[in-house]
Amino acid sequence: MGILEKIAEIEREISRTQKNKATEYHLGLLKAKLAKYRSELLEPSKSSGAKGEGFDVMKSGDARVALIGFPSVGKSTLLNTMTDTKSEAGAYEFTTLTCIPGVIPYNGANIQLLDLPGIIEGASGGKGRGRQVIAVARTADLVIMMLDAAKGEIQKTLLERELETCGIRLNCRKPNIYFKLKKGGGVAFNSTLTLTKMNEKMVQLILHEYKIFNAEVLFREDCTADQFIDVIQANRVYLPCLYVYNKIDCISLEEVDRLARSDDTIVISCQDRLNLDFLLEMIWEYLALRRIYTKKRGEPPDFTEAIIMRKGASVEHVCHRVHRTLVEQFKYALVWGTSTKYSPQRVGISHVLDDEDVIQIMKK
Ligand SMILES: Nc1nc2c(ncn2[C@@H]2O[C@H](COP(=O)(O)OP(=O)(O)OP(=O)(O)O)[C@@H](O)[C@H]2O)c(=O)[nH]1
Ligand SMILES: [Mg+2]
DSSP: OOHHHHHHHHHHHHHHSOOSTTTHHHHHHHHHHHHHHHHHHHSOOSSOGGGGTTOOOOOOSSEEEEEEESTTSSHHHHHHHHSSOOOOOOSSSOOOOSOEEEEEEETTEEEEEEEOOOOOTTGGGTOTTHHHHHHHHHTOSEEEEEEEGGGOTHHHHHHHHHHHHTTEEESOOOOOEEEEEOSSSOEEEEESSOOSSOOHHHHHHHHHHTTOOSEEEEESSOOOHHHHHHHHHOOOEEEOEEEEEEOGGGSOHHHHHHHHTSTTEEEOBTTTTBSHHHHHHHHHHHHTOEEEEEOOTTSOOOOSSOEEEOTTOBHHHHHHHHOTTHHHHEEEEEEESTTSSSSSEEEOTTOBOOTTEEEEEEEO
C-alpha cells in the first residue's frame, strides 16, 4: 500500500470515528499516524529529479513573498502590475509553469515577489506541481493567498487545507510547549496550567506512536493534540498570510464589502488597479520589517539608506550588518526613536529596535 492510500485510509477512519470521551485516545493516535505519513510525503522524492526544475529561485532582497492560488486567479497579472518583471498571463489555466521572481521596491526595502504555478485540490498529495509550489511557499516570509472574488470562499478553505497538510501554519504562533528528547528516565510530563484538551495519557500515547520513550514535555499553553504533534514533528513553519481577493470588478459592491471585512483580507482588482496601494501597505505591515537609520557622531542621521531588519532585531544584529568586527569593538549605542523611553537613550547590545529608529554606535 502506498503512502497516499495509507493517508486516505486514516483520514477516512478519522471522519468515521465519532468524537467523544471514549474515542479521544484513538483519535489522538490516528492523528499522530497521519502526521507521520504526511511528513514522509514532504521529504523530497528520490525518483526522477527533473521535476523541481526552475523552482529554485535565489533568495534576494530583504524579504520574500509567495503568491499561492488556484489557476487563473490573476497571480501573474499581479506580478506584472507590481514589479518590472513580466510573467505571462493568460485566460487559460496553468499559464505559469515555474517560479518567476520579481522585485517590489518599497520603503527603501526590496521585497521579492514570487509568481508560482496555480495549485489545485490534492496538491499536497503530489497533484500538478503542487508539492514544489508548496515547498517554495515554506521558504517565504509571507504568503499571499490569492483568491477569485467571484468563486466564493471555497477556494480559501481548500487551499488552507493543502498548506496545512504540508506543515504550513498560517497566522498563528508556535505552540508554547517545551519538548526535549532525553537519553533515559522515561517521559516527564508537566504543565503550568490546567489542560482541557490534553492529558498525560494522551501525551504518552502520541509519543509512543513516534517511538519516543524518554523526553521532557512541558505545556505552557492549553494546546490540542494536533498542536502537540506539530511540536514533535518540528518541521512546521509558521507564516503570516494575507488573503487577497482579486477580480472585484466582477462582483457586486455589497459582496466586496462583505469580503473586505474578514480578517487578514484585502480585496483588489489587478485589471482596474483597485486597492493595490493598500495591498502594498499591508504586505509591509505583515512582513514587519524594521528600517534602522545610522548616524555618525556630530552628523545628522543618514535617511537616504536604511538598514532593513526583521522584527525583533537587536543592536547586535545591526552591528553585524554594518561591519563584521563591530560587535567586538562595541561599547554602547545611542538610540533615537520609539524603542526607547527618551531620545537619545544609551543602550546595550541586546536592545531591541523599532521601525525607523536612529542609531549611533560607539566603539571602545
Ligand atoms: N476581470 C478581471 N480579470 C482579471 C483580473 N486580474 C487578472 N485577470 C484575468 O485573469 C486571467 C488569468 O490571469 P493570470 O494572471 O494568468 O492568472 P494566474 O493566477 O497567473 O494563472 P496560472 O498561471 O494559470 O496559475 C487573465 O485573463 C487576466 O486578464 C482582474 O482584476 N479582473
Ligand atoms: Mg500565472
